[in-house]
Amino acid sequence: MTTVHAPATFDSLNPATDAVVGTYAVHSAEQVEAAVARAKEAADWWASLGFAGRAERLGRWRAAIARRMSELCAVVGEETGKPAGDAQLEVVLAIEHLAWAAKNARKVLGPRRRMPGLLLSNQAASVEYHPLGVIGVIGPWNYPVYTPLGSVSYALAAGNAVVFKPSEYTPGVGKWLVDTFAEAVPERPVLQLVTGLGETGAALTRAGVDKIAFTGSAATGKKVMAAAAETLTPVVIEAGGKDPLLVDEDADLDAAADATVWGAFSNAGQTCAGVERVYVHQRVYDEFVAKVVDKARRVEPGRDYGPMTMPAQLDVVRRHIEDALARGGKALLGGKDAVGARFVEPTVLVDVPEDSAAVREETFGPTVTIAKVADMDEAVAKANDSTYGLGSTVFSKQRGMELARRLRTGQTAINAPLSFAGIASLPFGGLGDSGFGRIHGPEGLREFARPKAIARQRFPAPIALTTFARSKTTEALVGKLIAKLHGRG
Secondary structure, eight states: OOOOOOOOEEEEEOTTTOOEEEEEEOOOHHHHHHHHHHHHHHHHHHHHTHHHHHHHHHHHHHHHHHHTHHHHHHHHHHHHOOOHHHHHHHHHHHHHHHHHHHHHHHHHHSOEEEOOOSTTTTEEEEEEEEEOSEEEEEOOSSSTTHHHHHHHHHHHHTTOEEEEEOOTTOHHHHHHHHHHHHHHOOSSOOEEEOOOSHHHHHHHHTTTOSEEEEESOHHHHHHHHHHHHTTTOOEEEEOOOOEEEEEOTTSOHHHHHHHHHHHHHGGGGOOTTSEEEEEEETTTHHHHHHHHHHHHHTOOBTTTBOOOSSTTHHHHHHHHHHHHHHTTOEEEESOTTOBOSSOBOOEEEESOOTTSHHHHSOOOSSEEEEEEESSHHHHHHHHHOSSOOSEEEEEOSSSHHHHHHHSOSSEEEESSSSGGGGOTTSOBOOSGGGEESOBSHHHHHHHTEEEEEEEEESSOOSSOOSSTTOOHHHHHHHHHHHHHHHOOO
């Protein structure tokens, strides 16, 4: 008698209650390879639709998400524990990005003429962008709609098929998105789902995709890159952050304090571009800190933000708080008893040494450090003294643009929290341990396409250089021409 083994599965849990909200397959390497093979066939069909055909179908999907937003928000809430309003916010932003990508793909990726130059003026020069083929997207759990769709939407609009591996903490969100896409685009498996743990994600990097888009920690991003390097598969990495917020002496302190509290504590601090460090001009430091503490006291875990989605992160948050206090820091709110079994109370830390874990490492929890600086030069220097370089925020009435340009980050918001994330035309990405490459905006569309250069001869060149019949007279003429054109310094 042959024993039939059930396929491996894993449960998705509600982090607020540990209730099982779904059971999903752990897809094997063979199953992932089969999905990629199906995607390669679907990619040819999807690319053949052209920009208009794809935009029409992506419009159907966008409309379905918008109509059924409450349904999707409920799935997000079940798997992350975040409040309905926070779930709605990320879905709304994801819809905006999907709409922009579909609408602007032709303008960004369509054929463009280039000047051929004087020597090759007989040529017509152009460049256009072709789809890469199949994109593997490995998504995170903290924003399981907005973040992966920042890659999925742009990859699809550029003409690629996508195999999507959501986080093992939010597989239901991934399934909902893929299922609704299949309803809008039933013809071919252009967007497919694979579920599982880290091994499934590793299998996707080795399955023959044409590019990997990964969002997660820097440590896991390095593993993804190493696996992709085996087949020279290109990657775009959106890793963690330790984002600073700068408060100048002329800042609107109420607005800056509100942005700090929102940026640090929304989504339980589980935001890669959230506010983790604040540097405040000494002239307004005391007043600013008082406003932050006053606003933060009104923030209630379980009402204003959800639990820590990944239980292991509780230990990281606890370690950072304890290290900060042991090194001489003070907790004006929260502190060593802030970390509970599921939730973390808002924690405001001051006088924390710059070389402490709470300042150097990504906390990814509802804590924030606030430091006094003599001036904005010191603020910029300390903000830039980090291995991360994702996002940043500046509050200043007079020097906002100047300070923003000096910050070593991929994007900066001035006088508002995280505004760059909601503007679909702006690229998003980091440097250093925050990764590389860009999603969103024109750069995000080009991230999932390959440039194709074409030179077409319109008529024979009067001066033929690329032939063995080239004469000494021609060489002398070219020499004189170049000297006349470029010889003057």
